[in-house]
Amino acid sequence: MKRRDFIHLSGLGLGALATSGLVMMGNPVSAETLLQPGIDVAAKKLLADTALNAAKAKGATYTDVRIGRYLQQFLFTREKNVQNITNGESFGVGIRVIANGTWGFSATSDVTPDGIKKCAETAVAIAKANSKLQTEPVELAPVKGHGEVSWKTPIEKNALAVPVKEKIDLLLGVNNAAMDNGAAFVNSALFMINEQKYFASTDGSYIDQDIHRIWPNFTVTAVNKTSGGFRSRQALSAPMGMGYEYLDGLEKDKAMNPAGFNSYKNTYDMLEDAVNASKHAKEKLTAKSVVPGKYDLVLDPDHLGLTIHESVGHPLELDRVLGYEANYAGTSFATLDKWRSGDFKYGSDKVNIVADKIQPLSLGNTGYDDEGVKCKEWDLIKNGVLVNYQAIRDQAKIINEPESHGCCFADNWSSVQFQRMPNVSLKPGTEKLSVAEMVKNVEKGIYILGRGSYSIDQQRYNFQFGGQLFYEIKNGEITNMLEDVAYQSNTQEFWNSCSQICDKDDYKFFGSFFDGKGQPSQSSAVSHGSSTTRFDGVNVINTGRNI
Amino acid sequence: MAILTQEEAKKIIDKVLSYAKADETQVVISGGRTGNIRYARNNVSTSGETNEIGLNITSVYGKKSGSSSINELDDESLRKAVARAEEIAMLAPENPEYMPMLGPQTFPNSKTFASPTDAITPDQRAQIAADSLNPSGAANLSAAGYLEDFSGFSAMGNSKGMFGYNKRTSVDFSVTVRTEDGTGSGYAIRDFNDVSLLNSKEVTSIAMQKAQASVNAQAIEPGKYTVILEPTAAGDLLGLLTRSLDARSADEGRSFLSKKGGGTRVGEKFFDERVNIFSDPDHPQIPGAPWDNEGFPQKPVSWIEKGVVKNMFYSRYWAEKQGVQPTGRPSGVIMEGGDQSLADLIKSTERGILVTRFWYIRGVDPQTLLFTGLTRDGTFYIENGQIKFPVKNFRFNESPIIMLNNIEALGRQQRVGGDMIPAMKIRDFTFTSLSDAV
CATH class of the missing domain: 3.30.2290.10 (PmbA/TldD superfamily)
Structure with missing residues (x-):
């Protein structure tokens, strides 16, 4: 096989x-x-x-x-x-x-x-x-x-x-x-x-x-x-x-x-x-077919995890940034000069994204990576600013890190280990906020749950994501189910439209069990923790067609 | 050596069958050598070679089946593997959809083996990489590429007297060339059974040309455009349709081929009448495997004729239930093309977009076969029969069903991923947004 x-x-x-x-x-x-x-x-x-x-x-x-x-x-x-x-x-x-x-x-x-x-x-x-x-x-x-x-x-x-x-x-x-x-x-x-x-x-x-x-x-x-x-x-x-x-x-x-x-x-x-x-x-x-336009999106962790995976996890893999994956998965918009500038606004001030291989119950949870480095947690995006990548032992010096981040992995004894995505998670909001309270403040929005169709370009700028379940929000109330929904955005624009994150009580994991990378391709498993999060004024398209 | 001759394979299969006590037993031995070389940033990053041989036994009691697999082919190991498969089968739950094994079959003579690929050496792989790296390096471009070659065999036999043997080789090569400042990117890909048909220098020169020509891409408004899809791009979308011709899903009401009120839409005209898609295991450029995934001999099948869906895939189980002949999935499909070259197609285009390839294609709606994805590595604006300038990449939301209804012209065919695909000129192709990705 x-x-x-x-x-x-x-x-x-x-x-x-x-x-x-x-x-x-x-x-x-x-x-x-x-x-x-x-x-x-x-x-x-x-x-x-x-x-x-x-x-x-x-x-x-x-x-x-x-x-x-x-x-x-x-x-x-x-x-x-x-x-x-x-x-x-x-x-x-x-x-x-x-x-x-x-x-x-x-x-x-x-x-x-x-x-x-x-x-x-x-x-x-x-x-x-x-x-x-x-x-x-x-x-x-x-x-x-x-x-x-x-x-x-x-x-x-x-x-x-x-x-x-x-x-x-x-x-x-x-x-x-x-x-x-x-x-x-x-x-x-x-x-x-x-x-x-x-x-x-x-x-x-x-x-x-x-x-x-x-x-x-x-x-x-x-x-x-x-x-x-x-x-x-x-x-x-x-x-x-x-x-x-x-x-x-x-x-x-x-x-x-x-x-x-x-x-x-x-x-x-x-x-x-x-x-x-x-x-x-x-x-x-x-269900009612969505009217295309700008909506405030309320994204459940079961759904947001894949958006984090595609628009933050992959573009911050250092081997992609350097060009080692150019012929397959692609490169990254998050180039070294953006990181060096120290003020690249990946997202709004509310966005704090951490990488780790130590969160209990997560797919990435491991004592040591596949080159013997003890696993840990580190910041990728702090208060919206890009601060770090994912690097292994032979890459650390490129980003002036004194040690590897401990995210080297091989999917089998017969595969050579290389840099793989650790858990990449959005930190919960620090102020008390439930999902119900979040929805109450949305005038025209869509509440999205579950993993659906997902596609993103080879440098991780432009994406289109679907979901399993879509609910229309009108004046703070969920009114009805919607169908034919997908949102299209640009990674930086999207994360900068993040306006509210629910508190830690709502924090949970999404996971990718068979994540592919490399040639020949290897599979790995990774979790993404988050709380329900609101993004303002996102472009929603209608995917219904007649054939 | 991981490749057994037909005689050697038959001897081992017969031996395994002689140890078997189950109602039915099937044995598959396959093996071969896979080699690869990968490079990026003008350096070789990894290379390797794997030799593997494996024997898989399926034992069946009634409708209960079990499998075991081994890598050692001595008598003791074979005996143990048979016993293990039989033990697992006895403990397995019944599979109501189990179909009895097939008796003797006459398989077509397969032309899937090419000795130059079998004889490939690590030095040759390095040379293929060097022929790609050197010209791109000399032109101050950065090449990232991957070559994978395979040479191997597969033999199967069962307790009902079926036996088949086949040798196969393949080579897949792809290269992405980027300008040093990352503002231009080009791509080319080829696959063959015979490595002597691969000229990595020539393939790389196409990617180099596209990389240089795609620098400083301009943004133009997304919308409906006439597109010229190079065979790689056309194949990306066509495969989504040809892999969806499953009869069971259509009968169950969960396919684009399901009919309102029940039944299927086979026999209806779905596409432009220039759409003719068939499979032929004897095709000289994409020779097929001798048997399909259920062990039936591969035979020529017409899938779509003059725009009408003629056949769907029927598994043996579903075919029996529906009272029709089973039709397995083909190992490759052929879509008829035309005489026009890519240059001819461009020349006859007043206003359009030339697409090298698509990327990250995902299903959006299985009901309409709507897919989304992006253009990548060489997208150009055409005006008055000429390529005018490179354009930024687009996201599309389109269905291959709509695409095959909007054909303007079909160009020459090329082998793409084991299929024969023509270049296509399509009107009203739906681009829904722009991407800054290079």
Whole structure:
């Protein structure tokens, strides 16, 4: 399977993904195998030292080795049927070296002292071969060796240990609930990932990490055969750095939103959301088509997260800014001269955006990144001004940072690690403000929830975003549902129109479970926290057409 | 070596089948070598080579199926893998949509393998990169590009006597050239089965030309324009339509092909009558795989004829339920073009926009197949038959259905991502806003 195909497919509907045959990473195994322990830490340390020594003997000046066991279980259902159950295991070693001032990388599934020695030697040979074309030697920001340490996602229930039947029963129950409430079709899925990663480097770190992520999702479709119309509504869940406890759907994590149904915070009630989704999908079939024009937008965190991801997260990746992604994802409008000026107004004074890999329950939450740097939080935008980027060890000096930000990541042992987006989050407002109070002050606006269609240019200026649910606000009241809504804006103009942010009580995560970048493409998972936020006078278009 | 011969593959498949106890067993062995080289800012950034071979077993009891996969092909590993697949199958829930495995099939002779691609070396990859980097560096331009090559095989067999074997090679090359000050950007992309058809210097010269010509782009009002879509741009949008011809969605009432009151719109005239789209596994420039995703032999299919939708994709399950013959998804589609060159299309245009490619295309409304996205890496204003000046990039909101109704002219075809796509001149193409991106 080609991973880039998988990433491409993840943008499709759940139904297409389930039957594509491309959802498996690694080798299919039994569900029980996913619970078996991998090789123990002492054995991993011996193997890692084999790599470090072999590379050094061939002339490497720096080496890191990642012994990885990547586990996944994906479940797919539609209506009353189980479509696909995949249990995947991928185990191997990736070795990265610097020789003659140049990076070299090699990976192998032959996790034996001999296989690892050969792999390390290949990495050095590649580095030496590539050094002939190198014009500037690699310079790494210093990192302190951490010795032998470990880190584990603080989960309560390992989702892989929950019997498959129980999980399938949940999904089929969700489908039944949706169908009972008038859905014509429903696809549901549960994605669970466990990365068991061991990292060692010549800086003196031996880091053992156990990372868990989960994402429940569904798409409910309502059809009106008489009119030939159909409409869908996806789950308002977020992928999280949690165990199966995310599906507990605790009452304390529910909050009634101004549109009159529950939104979810740190746990999710999938069944309740499916019932709501059926009602919403039917309501969409006859909802009023939006009148295009300028509206004040009230954006729910379930929706705003993707806007943050696309218009702040990606443009502040330093490798994009420098041009390393020019042939694929593109470059960035947030150029170094704008940052150097010290007064580039990315957004209004209310906009404070932080990057981190340490927020509990988030997808980015990790002890150490994939080059052994301890994870932390740092400012990207402060009081509306651009103050920093996302940089790893070989980039830190370009922006005068004394150390890496700790956001280097590889999606598999066989992939070379590179700069990836950490969690990028909008800080909540400091003054007490609920969503209901925010809506009360809007004269002509639209309240938007959920992830919809999203498109942005290769330098991240011009974007167009849709959503799952749109509600018209007139004189402080939500009056009716809208359809055919998309907003088009320019990143800087949009963030400068930010006029109000709800307080921390409304703060929650949106997540991207399969975020693609690089050639060959790699996938990563990232969360975006925010509270409901208001943007004034944004251009809304009508996307309805007759064919 | 990751490529097995037909005999070697058959021997292993037969061995696996002899160990199997399930009602039905299918074995797929595939493997190959993938190589790549990536460069940016006029330097090689990464390069690598991966050799992989894998064997996948699917065991079925009744309507319950299970799979296992291994990378070692010794007898002991094969036995264990069979046992594991059978164990997983027994524990699996029933799949009511399971279709029994196919019996022996006659597959067409595939022409997907080209020995020059199989014989590619790391030095050759470096040379392809150097042929792109050197001219752009010499012209004070910055090149970022990516080459990926593959040579491999796939063999499948099952307990009902089916066996197929195929070798395939491919090469994909793309390059973005930018001016040092970032005010101009150009792009070119090619894909082949045979690497000897790739001339990275020539491809890069197109991207260089576009980069230089796109400096100081002017802003013009968004709106409806006549556009000339180069084959890359036309292919970006056409694929969105040809991938949406699924029969089940149409029958279920959730496709642009669903009919008011039920049924589908197959047989209706949807597009301009110059629209003819078909697939042909024997096409010399885009040779197809011998079998489709369900193991049926690929055969020529007419999808759209004189603007009328003739066929949709039917899975085996859905075809049986509807009482029709299954029609799998093709490995590549061909849209008929015309004789005119890109220069001819420009010459006959009074006022229009030339589009090199589109970017970040996302679905907006599946009911009308409305998509949004942006132009990128070379967008130019045409007046009185000539390219006048570069223009800032546009965002579009358009449906390929509307696009194929507004055809002014079709140009020559080019291979684009495994399809054959003509350049297209389209009237009233909807640009909805401007982008400052270069």
